[in-house]
Amino acid sequence: MKSIRRTQSVITLFLLVFIGGMALLVYKINKEAPFYMMHSDNHQLGKVYDRNGDVLFDAAGTGYDENHFLDVGNLIGDDKGQMENTLVAQNIDKLNNYSFSEGLVKEGGKAAIYTTLDHAANRAVYNAYMGAKGCTVAYNYKTGELLVCTSLPSIDVTKGYANIGELESGTLISKAMYGTVPGSTQKVSTVISALEIMGPDRLFSKTYNCSGQYMNRSGKPIDCHQSYGHGDQNIQQAVENSCNPFFAQLVEDPDLPLGRLKDMYRKLGYAVNDDKPQYIDIDGIQCEKASTTLTDSYDFNTQWGCIGQGDTLVSPMQLMMWQSAIANGTGKMTMPHLIDHVTDVYGNTTETAKTKESAQLFTPDTAETVKRILLTNGSNHYTGSISGYVLGIKSGTAQVKEGAEENALLVGFVSDERNPIAFCVVLENKYSTPVYAEQIVKTLLDSLCS
Amino acid sequence: MSNPFSYIFSCLFVLIAHAGMLVNVFFNGKEVDTKEFVILCAAVLGLDIIYYFVMLFYKQHTYTVDFMLLLVLNMSVIFQSCFGGVHLSMKHYITCIVSLIASRVGYHLVRDHRWIQSKKKYVWVCIGIMMGVIVLFTGSRSMWIDLGFMTIQPSEFIKPLLVIACATSITEQQNKHKFLQFNIVWENIILFGITAAVCLLQWWCRDLGSIPTFAAIYAAGFLLRICYPKAKFSNKTLIGAGAAVLIAAGIGIYLAPDYVRARLFVNIWDDTTGNGYQQSQALIAIAEGGWLGKGPSNGFLHEVFAYESDIVFATICEEWGLVIALMTVVVILLIAASPLINPPLSYFHGTLCAGVCAAFTVQMALNIFGSCNLIPFTGVTIPFISMGGSSMATSGIMAGMLTAAQNPVFAKMKSAKPKKQKKVTGGQPA
Numbered sequence: 013m014k015s016i017r018r019t020q021s022v023i024t025l026f027l028l029v030f031i032g033g034m035a036l037l038v039y040k041i042n043k044e045a046p047f048y049m050m051h052s053d054n055h056q057l058g059k060v061y062d063r064n065g066d067v068l069f070d071a072a073g074t075g076y077d078e079n080h081f082l083d084v085g086n087l088i089g090d091d092k093g094q095m096e097n098t099l100v101a102q103n104i105d106k107l108n109n110y111s112f113s114e115g116l117v118k119e120g121g122k123a124a125i126y127t128t129l130d131h132a133a134n135r136a137v138y139n140a141y142m143g144a145k146g147c148t149v150a151y152n153y154k155t156g157e158l159l160v161c162t163s164l165p166s167i168d169v170t171k172g173y174a175n176i177g178e179l180e181s182g183t184l185i186s187k188a189m190y191g192t193v194p195g196s197t198q199k200v201s202t203v204i205s206a207l208e209i210m211g212p213d214r215l216f217s218k219t220y221n222c223s224g225q226y227m228n229r230s231g232k233p234i235d236c237h238q239s240y241g242h243g244d245q246n247i248q249q250a251v252e253n254s255c256n257p258f259f260a261q262l263v264e265d266p267d268l269p270l271g272r273l274k275d276m277y278r279k280l281g282y283a284v285n286d287d288k289p290q291y292i293d294i295d296g297i298q299c300e301k302a303s304t305t306l307t308d309s310y311d312f313n314t315q316w317g318c319i320g321q322g323d324t325l326v327s328p329m330q331l332m333m334w335q336s337a338i339a340n341g342t343g344k345m346t347m348p349h350l351i352d353h354v355t356d357v358y359g360n361t362t363e364t365a366k367t368k369e370s371a372q373l374f375t376p377d378t379a380e381t382v383k384r385i386l387l388t389n390g391s392n393h394y395t396g397s398i399s400g401y402v403l404g405i406k407s408g409t410a411q412v413k414e415g416a417e418e419n420a421l422l423v424g425f426v427s428d429e430r431n432p433i434a435f436c437v438v439l440e441n442k443y444s445t446p447v448y449a450e451q452i453v454k455t456l457l458d459s460l461c462s
Numbered sequence: 463m464s465n466p467f468s469y470i471f472s473c474l475f476v477l478i479a480h481a482g483m484l485v486n487v488f489f490n491g492k493e494v495d496t497k498e499f500v501i502l503c504a505a506v507l508g509l510d511i512i513y514y515f516v517m518l519f520y521k522q523h524t525y526t527v528d529f530m531l532l533l534v535l536n537m538s539v540i541f542q543s544c545f546g547g548v549h550l551s552m553k554h555y556i557t558c559i560v561s562l563i564a565s566r567v568g569y570h571l572v573r574d575h576r577w578i579q580s581k582k583k584y585v586w587v588c589i590g591i592m593m594g595v596i597v598l599f600t601g602s603r604s605m606w607i608d609l610g611f612m613t614i615q616p617s618e619f620i621k622p623l624l625v626i627a628c629a630t631s632i633t634e635q636q637n638k639h640k641f642l643q644f645n646i647v648w649e650n651i652i653l654f655g656i657t658a659a660v661c662l663l664q665w666w667c668r669d670l671g672s673i674p675t676f677a678a679i680y681a682a683g684f685l686l687r688i689c690y691p692k693a694k695f696s697n698k699t700l701i702g703a704g705a706a707v708l709i710a711a712g713i714g715i716y717l718a719p720d721y722v723r724a725r726l727f728v729n730i731w732d733d734t735t736g737n738g739y740q741q742s743q744a745l746i747a748i749a750e751g752g753w754l755g756k757g758p759s760n761g762f763l764h765e766v767f768a769y770e771s772d773i774v775f776a777t778i779c780e781e782w783g784l785v786i787a788l789m790t791v792v793v794i795l796l797i798a799a800s801p802l803i804n805p806p807l808s809y810f811h812g813t814l815c816a817g818v819c820a821a822f823t824v825q826m827a828l829n830i831f832g833s834c835n836l837i838p839f840t841g842v843t844i845p846f847i848s849m850g851g852s853s854m855a856t857s858g859i860m861a862g863m864l865t866a867a868q869n870p871v872f873a874k875m876k877s878a879k880p881k882k883q884k885k886v887t888g889g890q891p892a
Binding site for chain 1: 678682685686731734742745746748749750751752753754756784788791795798799801802805806807808809812813815816819820823824826827830831834836
């Protein structure tokens with residue numbers, strides 16, 4: 013009988029291996045069925061809402077006002093596959109009104125994404141551009157909730173893509189997520205780096221002269237926007253004047269060695285020289301960080317990069333996030349998120365956002381010093397144009413298309429516990445439009461703080 | 463028949479199971495034509511009842527395999543008759559009847575171990591003939607011989623023959639011969655040569671999916687040979703054999719044609735219109751079906767190539783739900799596991815059962831796991847479920863072998879002379 017048992021053991025072995033495989037298969041199917049379903053022509057998608065319950069995405073797309081979705085088109089996206097780096101494309105499985113046990117729920121499915129976005133404010137900012145191009149992003153620097161993120165030109169996804177060949181460049185992307193020339197807003201990073209390397213006392217003791225143009229040590233001219241110059245300035249005055257010669261001389265200063273400057277830039281998140289590009293993940297949306305070229309302290313391109321022109325590229329999102337590290341006084345960025353919570357087909361909450369911080373980028377002392385510099389700049393120069401707010405702010409003018417066009421940038425934060433808002437506004441080709449970046453900031457803050 | 467109540471209960475169970483499925487077809491099927499439905503009912507329930515009477519002619523100790531076989535075959539008739547609309551799938555119905563007849567053939571073929579062991583050289587010859595047929599009529603051109611009214615896949619018929627060849631060679635394990643410095647069992651070498659030749663032939667035919675089945679049948683026989691009471695196989699031999707299998711598999715993958723390698727490493731979701739088409743559609747269908755299915759004939763997968771054979775598990779899942787699909791698999795497993803319930807009475811029959819179980823489980827695994835993207839996709843059939851005459855016939859023969867193993871003939875052995883017993887040691891009751 014023992015020999016028969018051996019044959020039974022072999023049979024049992026085959027059966028057990030197969031049954032184990034079947035158990036694994038059933039588990040896999042149960043777990044992955046919603047994903048499979050997303051590839052079905054029959055899938056039913058839930059909606060995306062803003063923080064007040066307004067719809068930002070509805071696959072049906074009917075019953076809404078004309079251009080209801082226009083201001084969020086290239087951020088929220090849709091399920092048509094034309095815009096991959098959008099909220100819906102990256103989180104489409106969360107909108108699936110399906111469960112393996114329930115099957116496909118065609119009516120009354122409650123799968124939804126509830127975002128942190130304020131659609132009314134977003135729309136107001138979109139309209140404030142008055143047809144100009146650019147982007148604006150704003151968030152709560154305490155919690156990380158993205159409140160406004162609009163990019164122009166945009167698309168109303170309910171109207172389809174029949175005219176995709178005629179769309180303007182940049183229509184299908186949210187520009188806040190992609191690198192742009194930062195202009196003098198870059199000087200905030202250079203000030204932070206100088207403070208970390210030199211310390212505040214030594215930095216504030218430095219004065220450099222601006223005569224309108226500075227011939228750097230490699231014999232290349234660094235022009236100031238004020239042709240007759242700013243005279244002798246310290247760091248506070250240079251930031252307020254956005255003086256290029258000052259910053260060129262600062263970069264050449266032996267107290268700011270290039271090696272340490274590069275290290276500090278990398279700590280801030282820059283890909284320096286040939287470093288691998290880096291990205292910030294915002295609920296699946298890939299956002300470019302910053303990149304620059306730093307080769308020699310006396311080199312024109314290096315100085316030009318530290319001033320915010322040339323090879324330096326920073327995404328508006330990243331510019332805004334640095335403001336949070338300053339505004340919070342911690343030296344740590346508050347990481348932005350767009351999704352507040354997610355519900356499944358039954359309406360049960362399956363995910364809830366949590367506030368996250370970055371690693372320590374710079375010391376709280378540096379954060380407080382830069383905050384003071386920016387608040388001073390705000391109170392000295394922006395109380396008229398952006399009235400009613402205590403602002404820390406820095407402007408920038410970015411030369412693009414080989415100097416043929418100039419973009420206006422404003423980055424900053426509101427120093428107010430009730431409205432802890434950090435923002436970045438980009439207005440493209442500023443001389444071709446009657447709108448000013450300050451007007452957009454004013455609209456933004458009025459919409460969010462009212 | 464020791465217990466007529468058990469027989470009647472089994473008859474009723476099978477009949478009620480099929481009737482229940484037919485009721486589901488009637489109420490949940492898509493645009494059910496009453497006439498077609500009545501034909502389907504008559505075919506299924508009629509076959510049940512006729513086979514009950516046929517079985518009465520066979521005086522067996524147990525009818526477990528027969529009832530399970532009838533249950534699963536008519537389940538498959540109902541499944542196949544609902545793909546794309548409710549109408550009796552006559553082709554599949556006929557192959558099911560062929561399968562039932564084949565099971566009787568298989569039963570008679572191996573019931574008497576003495577007789578089949580005395581004919582083992584004919585089994586080798588049959589394998590050789592089938593290989594010759596493959597070389598002459600199919601080969602790398604096609605896996606099927608087209609007779610006009612039907613197609614035959616000759617490689618399928620090698621499976622039961624290989625099972626028998628493995629089982630009949632068991633006793634030779636005792637007859638070792640000194641060759642150079644080694645103790646050689648010539649029949650082991652012959653059997654290995656046969657298996658290797660079959661696998662190489664399948665490779666040449668591009669029917670790579672069947673190679674694991676042949677390998678599994680051989681492996682089951684091999685395992686039982688090294689366990690054979692008087693055999694002396696060392697652990698080194700076992701490890702060496704395992705290593706050889708792994709090396710062979712590695713070389714196989716390395717030498718595999720591009721289209722096979724593409725299938726091995728494809729991410730189906732990146733290639734849903736190419737190499738991943740069938741699997742991705744199968745998984746979508748399973749997802750749409752859920753636990754309870756969309757209802758008979760309500761699926762879409764019948765529009766995808768090989769819906770009735772290579773991806774039939776998914777087609778059933780879509781229309782009947784994962785629960786019913788799993789129950790179908792369980793019924794086939796019960797057929798394969800029947801030797802655990804009714805133990806075979808000889809080592810020969812035990813080895814036979816192990817070979818059949820290996821063939822059934824590996825084929826099911828290749829089909830189900832392959833179509834569901836758990837392993838690379840190969841075009842093999844699920845025994846008794848997938849459409850395909852050759853597969854149904856050979857699966858029937860192998861099911862008949864299981865029946866025979868549980869109802870063997872020992873009458874001749876009792877009268878056998880002692881001096882002849884040495885030759886049939888493997889067939890003695892344990």
